[in-house]
Amino acid sequence: MNVHLYIHTGNAAFEGDDLGHELARIFREQAGKVDGVSDLADFNVSVRDVNGNSVGTFYSAGEDRAPDGDKPYLLASLEVFTAAFEDTPGDEVARILREAAGKLEEGNFDFGLRDYNGNRVGAVLLEAEEPAAGNDNNGGGGSDEPEPRDPLIGDELQAGNGQWWTVGRVEMVSNRNGTTRPEPLYLLVNNDEESVFDFKYANELKAAFGDENRRKFGYYVNLDERGQFNADVRDETGNSIFVVSIGQSGEEDESNPVEDGFMSHTEDIEGLAEYLADLGVMRADDELLTMRDFEKYQDRVTDLGIAAKEAYERSQQVYWYGRITAQESERAFLESIGVDVAGYAAGNSTFAVKLTPEAKVALEGLGTSFPADLLKFTDQDRFVATKELPVEDMPDEMLKPYQAFLHFAASGKADLSEDTVKCELALVQARLTHPTEATRDAGHSSPALDL
Incomplete structure (x- = not known):
């Protein structure tokens, strides 16, 4: 059973500094009405302010329910289930109301209520008047709906089919649809099957999951x-x-x-x-964890994020281009672990190479046996570099990976002509050495590339 004391605070008796004193007076008055009551099942009395106006109700209910009145109001709600209410429940309700009256006189209008054994059994809450339309701080015109929040790593999202997914990682990705502006890509892990992944940009994420998330x-x-x-x-x-x-x-x-x-x-x-x-x-669906449990959860999400990134790279045909230091006689061994080996530079004992994600993992497993300088360059990057963006318009962070790709392509493995590779390498080197304007002023531009 629940007991509620609802008081509408919108009239003159509650104006200014009188609010706390008038509420305290009403609380003590209602305490006197409930004192000695042994059965609260049908308890229901009206509440009046100091001027005699009806301003609320003091009542019991079978379940917790919000009052029907308009804001502003103050509501005190009690659950009378603990041992403190067993003999004469009205006495304990009265004691709690009198204790609350003291806090109200001190100007505290938002606090918990406890029985004499220290158990939390309810709360007092003051609800302010609804703001005028168009002046809502929540931006929702008075709506109680929570404001949308951008997902964080570790947040859980529910799809339309009821499945829950965890944000394992967020990657900043450029070159989608030929644009150079980086945008967040959310790497998601299925909560029921952690080997199932999905990858969505922000607009796709909202379409699939809406604005709700558990944190x-x-x-x-x-x-x-x-x-x-x-x-x-x-x-x-x-x-x-x-x-x-x-x-x-x-x-x-x-x-x-x-x-x-x-x-x-x-x-x-x-x-x-x-x-x-x-x-x-x-939010009500969020979860608060101890430091130890929270850090365990963060470690688990980190592991999920690593797995999600590996899955994403496999799905996107991600490659690493660059050079591996090795003896020329070790070509066959490198090829046996999946390294695509191109030309060999005897002067510095390095191979120009291309690696899949699996080959990169295999190479890293060898420790420092084969020093490598590798840069990620996806098939999408390659399409943009060779079809859409001339070198002078490329973002700076794309230049060195493109250069590594071109050194590998010089072996004839990337279906680019020798003249094209030489021209592109010269333009990239100019960009890396001088400001972009220097390349433009020289009158150079990338040729159309035939793949």
Whole structure:
């Protein structure tokens, strides 16, 4: 059973400094009405302000329900299930209301309620008047819907078919549709089958999953000694979103959810999560974890992100181009682990090479036996470089990978003519050595490339 005290606070009795005093007076008056009541099943009395106006109801209900009245209002809600309510429940309700009246007189209008055994059994909440249309701070015209938030690594998203996916990694990717502007690509892992992956750009992500996401937060205790306590709640990026501070320098703005009744003790993360959801700092579906569990979750997401990236690179025909230092006699061995070997430069004992993701993993497994200087260059990058963007218009970060590709192509393995490769290499070198304007001023431009 639940007991609610609903008070509409929109008339003159509650204006200005009178709000806390009038609410406290009403709470004490209702405490007198419920004192000694042994059965609250059909309890229902009207509430009047100091001027005699009807401003609310003090009632019991079989389940928790919001009041039917308009804002602004104050609502005190109690769950009368604990042992403290067993004998004469009205007495304990009255005691809680009188205790709450003291906090209201002090100007506290948002706090938890506890029975005499220390159990949290309810809360007091003041709801402000609805803002005028077009002046809503939430940007939703008075809507209670949470604002959309961009997914973070570790967030969980639910698809239309009900399946949940975890954001394992976010890669900044350019050259989609021939553009050079980097944009986020979300690498997703299926929660039920962690070997199943999906990859979506921001617009595709919203279309598939909407704006809803579940987020994990960590509760970090920073100080707990000699009557002083400090902890903070952090999101998946390490950003602190809320601080719990007790007994530190007596600052007026210190946040003490334990004293306010929202946490039964400093390790009560369930109570803190409920409080942060009420404040809108977290959402009801979010989860607050201890530091240890949160960091375990972060480690797991990191592993999922690595697997997702490898899957993405396999799907996108990602290659690494560059040079491997080795003896010419070791060509056959390199080819046996999947390295595509091109020309050999005897002067510095290096091969021009192309590696698949699998070959790169195999090479890394050999440690320092074969020093390598490799750069990633995808088939999409190759298409843009040879079909859409002249060298003088390429972003700087694309130049060296393109140069590594061209050195490999000089062996004749990339279906580019010798003249084309020489011309492109000269233009790339000019860009790397001088500002872009120097290349343009020289009157050069990339030829049309035949693949």
